[in-house]
Amino acid sequence: MASPLGLAPRRRCGSSRKALGPKSLGGSPSSSGGKPVQAHIPVMAEQVIRALNAGPEGGVFLDGTVGSGGHARLILEHSSPEGRLIGIDRDPDALDRARKNLSCFGDRVVLRRGNYADLGRILGEVGFFWVKGVLLDLGASYEQLTSAPRGFSLKGCGPLDMRFDPESPLTAHQIVNFWSEVELRDLFRSKGEEPYAGRIARAIVRARPIQTTQQLAELVVRTVPARRTRIHPATRVFQALRMEVNQELSNIRRGVEAAAQCLEPGGRLCVITYHSLEDRLVKSLMREKAASKECFGLPARKPILPSPEEVAQNPRARSAKLRVLERLMQPESKSQPP
């Protein structure tokens, strides 16, 4: 039976032939008996598979943010039997989960710890040069966001950490406790688009030392006027800190360029963003590439959005946008998208 979006369902490793559904997308966490251990539901899975042209003809794919391997698993299933996948993540815990969840694909998968900004070098190290598709699913995973000790969570009480790579030098604690009021204000403005950036920066400097995510979240709640929105008042401050700690915008710049350079003709880069700063940057980088003398095009000028059904099942998909860049077959085939 064809799936609702016209994708042919493919054999899942270790199970019978099934269409994609919330459960097959990792909605049921489990930690024992060799079953998948992921709880993260891959966002816009069907749209990603289609945009990457992952099909039975195979090819080499690179997932630069492999996480628990949710998208990677689907790419491998759809590109079966020959498709290969290189998975990269900065977080060693995520790679452990991916290793478990993708073990049934054997040597069709290679996993490496690293930064997707270095994907050209990593690809060379594992013996590949060109790929048919690259996926960057930006931001943090469900497991990271809900693990208090990682310090990403607004709701738990953990250390102010927020590093994807636990060995990288800068933590949120250093920023919150040692940056000046002006530096904090500028950070919350530029990377959080926080309207009360100055007020929050002043309150932080007065309240220091601040040790936990809970202390910081409560301080922001006390500092800003109540807003009539469903998002937590400290969301933008946490976003700004996470982006700074992990140098997310500069990684996106380097990653999009590196990915574009390793696409084979007809190959595609898919980027899923979750907030406007990321999306604006990805949009402008892709448009620059498409407008340059290089041989790239945009299969769709507008971002691809999740369906209302997906958003109802997975609230994390609510803000997701998928953008696609394609390396064209021939320079003369370059044309403006509709």
Ligand SMILES: C[S@@+](CC[C@H](N)C(=O)[O-])C[C@H]1O[C@@H](n2cnc3c(N)ncnc32)[C@H](O)[C@@H]1O
């Ligand atoms: C949204 S999750 C990906 C989830 C994955 N698509 C799945 O379906 O399981 C994003 C992942 O990207 C990783 N990450 C963030 N920035 C990275 C970077 N610059 N290089 C490599 N991995 C990164 C995070 O550690 C996290 O595991």
